[in-house]
Amino acid sequence: MSRPPLVLVSPNVESKGDEFGDLSISLAETYQQALMGCGAIPLPMPATTAQELIAECVGRCDGVLLTGGEDVDPRIYGKGLPVRSQGTVTVTPDGGARDLRELILIDEVFRQGKPLLGICRGHQVLNVALGGTLVGDILGQAPGAMNHRRMDRRNEVVHDVRLTAGSLLARITGKQKLGVNSTHHQAVARVAALLKVTAVSSDGIVEGLELRPSAARMLPFLLSVQFHPERLVDQYAEHQAIFRGFTQACVLSRRQ
Secondary structure (H helix, E strand, O other), rough: OOOOOOOEEEEEEOOOOOOOOEEEEOOHHHHHHHHHHOEEEEEEEOOOOOHHHHHHHHHOOOOEEOOOEEEEHHHHHOOOOOOOHHOOOOOOOOOOHHHHHHHHHHHHHHHHHOOEEOOOOHHHHHHHHOOOOEEEOOOHOOOOOOOOOOOOOOOOOOOEEOOOOOHHHHHHHOOOOOOOOOOOOOOEOOOOOOOEEEEEEOOOOEEEEHHHHHHHOOOOEEEEEEEOHHHOOOOOOOHHHHHHHHHHHHHHHHHH
């Protein structure tokens, strides 16, 4: 019997942990339960920006999950935000270490060819890592957009997204339209050259990204979503299917 796939999970960073008030990594149980429910074992990534150690972590795992959290620092992908949006950004409390760690991690995932799933912030940092940009604040920079920061309904479907026919996300979920939750205030702006949009909300916000056909051989699986499927797996089979598809890709990748 083969061992369960090991998934390296890039955790959030908390400004004050229980022990001595130190910076701490934090991994919500929802991500862990969603992965374990599909037979995978989640392993939190250590708090390091050492490239050789990150490479070793990726090498020992069968896939990588990028989780949600604070905003990506705007200085990484642009020249700054409009004045009206500057006060809306909350960057990680570790001085940008998480941003750097995940940029190195994504580069290493591509170098080693491992399956990759990005969620919310993970969706955004993936786009930035590959050369794309972000909308710093939807409310201030996208007039007419709906309220995408529905923290009061984080475990509920609040709007639909349209899926591209034949896309990885459409095939996995078996849907052309997917109901999603929404807890973000930033969004993908210019899409990285290697990526294509495969899910979009009615107001034009990019809700899903995958590799372009010309780049599809770079990784055995790449999917990023702006919503939080891990919070909906208990209610909707199509959201559980996202983790199942990712987990299956991890198993298949290990056999190759």
